[in-house]
Amino acid sequence: MGADMPDEELWRPRHECGICGVFGHGDAAKLVYFGLYALQHRGQESAGIAAGNGQGIVLRKAMGLVPDVFSEQTLQQLPGHLASGHVRYSTTGASSPGNVQPFMIRHRGMELTIAHNGNLVNSMTLHKRLEAEGAIFQTSMDSEIVLHLLARELVRHPLPEAIARALGQVRGAYSLLLMTKDSLMAVRDPGGFHPLCLGMLDNGAYVVASETCALDLIEARYLREIEPGELLIINREGLQSLHPWPPARRSFCIFEHVYFARPDSNVFGLNVYAARKRMGAMLAREAKIDADIVMPFPDSGNYAALGYAQASGIPLEFGMIRNHYVGRTFIQPSQSMRDFSVRVKLNPVRELLAGKRVIIVEDSIVRGTTGRSRVQSLRRAGAKEIHMVVSCPPTRYGCFYGVDFPSPKKLVASGNTIEGIRDYLGLDSLHYLSLEGLVEATGLPKEHFCLACFNNEYPVPPDTGLAKEALDEGRQPLSPGL
Ligand code: SF4
Known part of the structure; x- marks a missing residue:
């Protein structure tokens, strides 16, 4: 009889997700593969990579660990000079193949992918509004909401402005990689809940990753953190940095330093070790x-x-x-052990x-x-x-x-x-x-951190649906004003 193992991976809080993107290298997908390998601790449920070559985007993704999802052969099916990838443990949405990221949509001839680390706190409100307006959702992921908002804005605005307008409607934690066939875009929410950094390879290719340990593995030089509220657009013209949203209170997740991030990473400008x-x-x-x-x-x-x-x-x-060789399941011995x-x-x-x-x-x-x-x-x-x-x-x-x-x-x-x-x-x-x-x-100053799981002070209040759900589950009432 196999049984789930109640080891520390199962009784501890789960990591969120990890993202990695490369622009400007002929082996972009392979580099992203290694970047995701370094970020495997942030999500072990599924992995995906989208690659672009200027003509179109190819996407491969599945449930499983990075080395199980991708083989040499799979990576050869992902040609191009830009790629973005995702490892996931589900925090919203069911654990199912349909929810594996990156997601891709086609909108008026444009292919667009998204890879998301974080969680939106007004997703229920937005989901209801979008459905009322005729949107059909294919997944139960809050990340898909961003794509719907983006598609609506793209009708009237060019991509950078559409991203700024779409993300101006969401609240919560989001480190994102967006990709078209010829551009890679990285975004960190205005609070900067989860880390996202920028690096460069010897040939001048840019790398974006959740943690610096991914840069180290592919020998990319660390350039800087992507700033809270920053939208980076990387394409053949170079790198453009925009700050399209009003500044907000810093809300770095202190649990990244306590437990989540790898000790060999630098997160929020600090070495985790x-x-x-x-x-x-x-x-x-x-x-x-x-x-x-x-x-x-x-x-x-x-x-x-x-x-x-x-x-x-x-x-x-x-x-x-x-x-070190214990898997997730094993044969249970007799009760007496x-x-x-x-x-x-x-x-x-x-x-x-x-x-x-x-x-x-x-x-x-x-x-x-x-x-x-x-x-x-x-x-x-x-x-x-x-x-x-x-x-x-x-x-x-x-x-x-x-x-x-x-x-x-x-x-x-x-x-x-x-x-x-x-x-x-x-x-x-x-x-x-x-x-x-x-x-x-x-x-760092206390005001730079989210400390809500310790002090019940949520820097970005969740929408009423989430807050009510929390109360129904018997959580402590949220801070005044939520
Ligand atoms: S510090 Fe904030 S973001 Fe991090 S786990 Fe606690 S509540 Fe979540």
């Missing part, structure tokens, strides 16, 4: 604990654990060893843990179920005391901006006290990093 280490150091300052060893549950807490150990002077050890699904992934080192006072450093606690089993596993391995420090505040609220948390009712911190969570996890003590400490670790 260094930021996570500083979060650990902040924790050591805020939560002083007398203990023998500091350890992460690999790999999530590794960098914060290193920061905590260096700042506290307590040695860093790896008290749990990860099996307690916590099998936890131990198959992480196994404690008994000789190291026996009789020790242990500090576990975690990057976040969401549901707490897996953490609880891991703590029990450490106890059975002989740990004398188990303390946990977490490199962010309690996650109590949901996300409307493209990050898929478990149902808020299942967030262990929702409606619970720290003492209640400590008791549930079976710990001797539990400490969360303060919101101030988290922000200080980034070195």
